[in-house]
Amino acid sequence: MPELPEVETVVRLINKSIKSKTISKLTIINKKLRWPIDPSLSVYTKNKNILEIYRRGKHIVFKLKNGYILIHLGMTGIIRFFKKTSVKKIHKHDHYEIELKNKSILRYNDVRKFGSIHWAENIDGHFLIKNLGVEPLSKKLNVSYLYKIIKNRSVSIKNLIMNQNIIVGVGNIYACESLHISGIKPQRKSSSISTEELKKLISNIKLVLRKAIDSGGTTLKDFKKLDGTPGYFEQELLIYSKKYCRCGESVKNIKLGGRSSFYCDHCQK
DNA sequence: ACTGGATCCTGATCGC
DNA sequence: TGCGATCAGGATCCAG
Structure with a gap:
């Protein structure tokens, strides 16, 4: 599904949708993705404030005080947003969810499992980020x-x-x-x-x-x-x-x- | 260093 | 209707 415009749109919608800026917890539902989800993600992100959510290439980046959450949607990754009170059922290809302090939830679903989520203390050195080329909408593409x-x-x-x-x-x-x-x-x-x-x-x-x-x-x-x-x-x-x-x-x-x-x-x- | 091809995975659709 | 082959908006890994 996602090339730059789709990822950009998702990032804008997340920014618009979430009211709370604090993650209460990140829950791994099915760790089998492109790379197995690191269980430490739950530890690093617990009760942390989100400073910023932005896009780098096709990656969605959550910037926290102590590091970064890197999300890639692969071919079929979808992020749903809902209030905890209105949805509880886990769908077949749900892989993880991020719950915010006000009980709203971002849940990741990915049929083909080509997507990924990583924790990075230093984003510039991360293997998925460090070799990325220029942003096409910037002046660097000339x-x-x-x-x-x-x-x-x-x-x-x-x-x-x-x-x-x-x-x-x-x-x-x-x-x-x-x-x-x-x-x-x-x-x-x-x-x-x-x-x-x-x-x-x-x-x-x-x-x-x-x-x-x-x-x-x-x-x-x-x-x-x-x-x-x-x-x-x-x-x-x-x-x-x-x-x-x-x-x-x-x-x-x-x-x-x-x-x-x-x-x-x-x-x- | 660069290149093309195989590969991961599931589901929808196509052709017989 | 059934069944196998093919295809899908991505990107890494590997042999040549």
Whole structure:
């Protein structure tokens, strides 16, 4: 489910929803995730104040006084928010929950178990964070930064912009969309991209992500619901999962790095 | 150092 | 209707 805009939306909604800033307890329901959940998380977070909740790449970060909770949603991670009094039943794929002082609860559910939760005393040194690339919506993503990287790379440009060590937050859908709008075929070798094309690509990555955040903000209101299978940005997609391009040409779907890659032979060079 | 492919897991959907 | 194959918005690990 989650690329940068979805994670950003979830973070904003959590910030908006939670009234109490104190964690009363963190309970592990099923520790089997991408990495087994460290039981110490419950100890470190008990009765701690939340100083800040923010996003880094596709990670959700809870900053506490004594360290950080790092949450990744994987493919199918969902965070539900509810009052303790209204919900008690544990659902099949629930993995942990964070209870706040005022009895509201954030509960994590993940069908495919590709998500994760970690404790980090020092976030910058954490193995999931330390090698992350630049935030795409920041000024750090610019032509000179990316040109230095692409000029010596033979990997496809789509896989390159999805590489979290280079740019964070861009996943399969938004990679396809950005390349489509930029008129670039996803399978092109990174080194073959001209500076003109790169300039276009960078500004379109930013554009697509911003638009998706905007629409996520208005349509993802029901993220509390477990069945909140998101359809938010879907209506705005131009190429991902489409049969036909706007130009009328049928859309091609090839595998790159094992992922479906949609493009239009006519509109993308 | 870089690259493509296999891999983790469950459930929905597709084709026969 | 049933059943196996395929696919899913992620990212790590591993061999070459």
